Amino acid sequence: MMVALPTEPHVPTTLDRRIRLTRRVTDIEVSKTLLVLNRAQELQAKGVDVVDFGPGEPDFRTPKFVSDAAKRAIDSGFTKYTNALGMAKLRDAIADRYNRRYGVHVAAENIIAGSGGKQELFNLALALFSEGDEVVIPSPYWVSFPDQVQFAGGTPVFAKTDPMNAFRPTLEDIAAVATDRTRGVIINSPCNPTGAVIEESEVARIVEWCASRDAVLIFDETYEFFVYDGAKHASAMKWFDEYPETVIAVNSMSKTFAMTGWRLGWAVAHPDLVSALGKIQSHSTSNPSSISQAAAVEALTGHDDEVERMHEEYARRRAWLVPALNGIDGFSCPAPDGSFYLFPEVKRFFGRGGIVDSQSFANYLLDEARVAVVPGSAFGNDDHIRISYATSMERIQEGVKRLEAALGKI
Numbered sequence: 086m087m088v089a090l091p092t093e094p095h096v097p098t099t100l101d102r103r104i105r106l107t108r109r110v111t112d113i114e115v116s117k118t119l120l121v122l123n124r125a126q127e128l129q130a131k132g133v134d135v136v137d138f139g140p141g142e143p144d145f146r147t148p149k150f151v152s153d154a155a156k157r158a159i160d161s162g163f164t165k166y167t168n169a170l171g172m173a174k175l176r177d178a179i180a181d182r183y184n185r186r187y188g189v190h191v192a193a194e195n196i197i198a199g200s201g202g203k204q205e206l207f208n209l210a211l212a213l214f215s216e217g218d219e220v221v222i223p224s225p226y227w228v229s230f231p232d233q234v235q236f237a238g239g240t241p242v243f244a245k246t247d248p249m250n251a252f253r254p255t256l257e258d259i260a261a262v263a264t265d266r267t268r269g270v271i272i273n274s275p276c277n278p279t280g281a282v283i284e285e286s287e288v289a290r291i292v293e294w295c296a297s298r299d300a301v302l303i304f305d306e307t308y309e310f311f312v313y314d315g316a317k318h319a320s321a322m323k324w325f326d327e328y329p330e331t332v333i334a335v336n337s338m339s340k341t342f343a344m345t346g347w348r349l350g351w352a353v354a355h356p357d358l359v360s361a362l363g364k365i366q367s368h369s370t371s372n373p374s375s376i377s378q379a380a381a382v383e384a385l386t387g388h389d390d391e392v393e394r395m396h397e398e399y400a401r402r403r404a405w406l407v408p409a410l411n412g413i414d415g416f417s418c419p420a421p422d423g424s425f426y427l428f429p430e431v432k433r434f435f436g437r438g439g440i441v442d443s444q445s446f447a448n449y450l451l452d453e454a455r456v457a458v459v460p461g462s463a464f465g466n467d468d469h470i471r472i473s474y475a476t477s478m479e480r481i482q483e484g485v486k487r488l489e490a491a492l493g494k495i
């Protein structure tokens with residue numbers, strides 16, 4: 086006798102002709118920023134000279150004193166599992182840095198280190214959000230936030246930020262879309278993709294508002310060191326002592342120390358939440374790489390000379406690139422306060438040369454100018470594109486020359 090087996094709700098995809106996937110995974114998307122990078126890389130592999138404004142990672146090398154510490158770790162046999170939350174020395178070093186920088190009182194028990202800030206953000210979503218929970222994400226947003234929330238079972242709710250306010254999130258933007266089901270807010274400042282840097286007074290208002298509604302504030306400050314023209318990074322960590330159940334910070338070695346491939350990031354949170362994150366981590370990746378941890382200790386307890394040198398170079402590129410882009414007819418590119426991205430508006434090109442949206446604009450640039458950019462649609466805004474200046478000044482200048490020539494034709 087045939088027995089009907091219970092079936093899971095299923096969303097068909099082209100993949101499930103061969104493999105039956107869960108809805109959990111068919112409901113989320115591959116990062117669109119990676120798709121653009123992949124296409125540019127395919128062309129490069131064929132020998133095509135592409136100016137790549139796509140990368141979300143520094144073009145600098147990891148500082149030598151940091152790499153040297155990793156080599157020493159390997160040579161001395163520091164190559165075993167560590168505590169799943171990261172080794173004590175690293176968690177102490179991270180806590181010290183926050184205490185010095187923001188005058189708070191966090192300790193190792195407030196820190197979990199993982200394989201990149203992305204892992205901690207993912208684990209936070211798993212630990213905090215499930216069916217019925219809404220999470221407010223200011224838009225434009227970093228691509229992974231909504232999918233992480235959705236993967237955990239929660240519902241991302243977008244709070245549109247105002248380009249006239251340089252896309253800085255405000256409490257009003259967030260409150261306008263909040264409901265009784267709002268369980269959290271995710272803020273990224275300086276922001277990928279817009280470069281927006283939230284103001285301190287606004288952070289204070291959002292922290293208090295979250296606390297009053299029993300919602301958490303996940304504050305992703307991955308780009309904290311990249312602010313320009315006198316702008317100041319305002320961290321929610323400043324309010325951690327007062328609101329330890331509300332404030333959660335996420336940060337990483339990736340951008341600050343040009344260490345994307347080392348995969349080392351962390352979360353700062355209430356000890357109970359740190360334990361919960363540790364539980365998840367212990368059953369997935371265990372600890373972050375022992376070698377990367379040794380390198381991170383050296384970086385965090387050493388000097389920031391190279392971080393400052395990299396910052397100066399980003400500032401020099403930004404100062405050249407913003408006016409150069411504004412010089413291209415049809416581009417509108419205010420100078421954002423932070424990160425290493427620009428987010429120009431390009432909608433004046435729509436309707437010309439087959440361009441109808443940010444995706445077709447990006448395709449046109451790749452096909453006609455051999456310049457790779459990321460369409461704003463990947464970040465929830467179709468009128469803009471993201472341009473990364475984490476590439477050398479020579480390539481930036483070459484890219485602008487190509488943009489001018491290709492866009493001048495339509």
Ligand SMILES: Cc1ncc(COP(=O)(O)O)c(C=O)c1O
Nearest residue numbers: 201202203227277307337339350
């Ligand atoms: C806004 C933002 N948060 C977090 C991350 C995660 O960085 P990582 O996992 O390399 O620490 C990135 C990386 O691109 C990012 O742009």
